[in-house]
Amino acid sequence: MISRRALCGGLAALALPRPALAGSAPEITRLRYQGGAGRVMFPELAEDLGYLAPIRLEWVGNTISGPQDIQALVTDDVDIGGAFNGSILKMIAYGAPAVAVIGTGGSDALSSSKLCVMSNHPVRTAADLRGRTIGLNALGAQSEFSLNRYLHNGGQGDVDTAGITLVPLPPVALEGALRMGRIDAAMFPAPLQDIAMARGGLQEVFSEYDLFGDLMMNALAMRRSFVAQHPATARLFVGAMARAIEWARVTPRATVIARFKSIVRRRGRNENLMPLDYWKSTSVGQPGGVLQPTDFSIFRDWFVRNGEPRLAEVNLTQIYSNSFNPYAARTPLPSDPE
CATH class of the missing domain: 3.40.190.10 (Periplasmic binding protein-like II)
Known part of the structure; x- marks a missing residue:
């Protein structure tokens, strides 16, 4: 504390x-x-x-x-x-x-981290995640926060009370670990989940856009x-x-x-x-x-x-300052496409 x-x-x-x-x-x-x-x-x-x-x-x-x-x-x-x-x-x-x-x-509606499982995996809801192993890029950061929020919304408490094991992995290693069965689910950052989904065989469980808009x-x-x-x-x-x-x-x-x-x-x-x-x-x-x-x-x-x-x-x-940002003063600099 x-x-x-x-x-x-x-x-x-x-x-x-x-x-x-x-x-x-x-x-x-x-x-x-x-x-x-x-x-x-x-x-x-x-x-x-x-x-x-x-x-x-x-x-x-x-x-x-x-x-x-x-x-x-x-x-x-x-x-x-x-x-x-x-x-x-x-x-x-x-x-x-x-x-x-x-x-x-x-x-946003186009770019958002997502939790995915293999299509033949039984996980579809927050309750299904109890006791599972989930891969993510870092402990105590954005992915873990979003996972806890999803569990809470689904009445499952948090990662600890749901008995979930978190496995930190480099983002590029998440798909391989998921497909090889080393983890039950993976929290993919954008755009890696789109790449993995394009290869087929994956199912989205939730996205951060679902949670936060x-x-x-x-x-x-x-x-x-x-x-x-x-x-x-x-x-x-x-x-x-x-x-x-x-x-x-x-x-x-x-x-x-x-x-x-x-x-x-x-x-x-x-x-x-x-x-x-x-x-x-x-x-x-x-x-x-x-x-x-x-x-x-x-x-x-x-x-x-x-x-x-x-x-x-x-x-x-x-915690933050917009003092150096010209857009905060409503005087944006030109940004026309080149």
């Missing part, structure tokens, strides 16, 4: 400096980040579109989960890190020196010390990323996919391009990734009801 000292101490230190004026030169021109194999992150798209100049991204490796990416941020191994909003909320409440600065995705579930964070020391860099970066999100939203899907493939080919990491064909949407609910209290309150309220009452004291506006 979070102590009052940890909670209040962590939040009291969250005040951000006044954002640098538009047009101010960035204090540094290199940002360290982790990527994803076979994926294009919005910062990478922003750089490729020319929005990020003169800042350059420095790839330090790939991550397979939000918790690992955020840990790398807190330990100063990267300058930007993305994760599930519930994880970011807890991290900051526990005193981690970070702040969410822009939304990066979630669930349109919801921003992920954000990108920065360390408070970084923002304090480099406000112009933070402003340029967030504005560039917001423009990239809107470019992807308004540009024809085929053009976006072609651009993604070009980026992946040119970085020369011997990655599989096929998953990019299944990209369907940004799944970013607000223009430019502007964050809202509801992007965090749904998770805070759940945690409060399920054994962490101290989180009720968290002021959500101290």
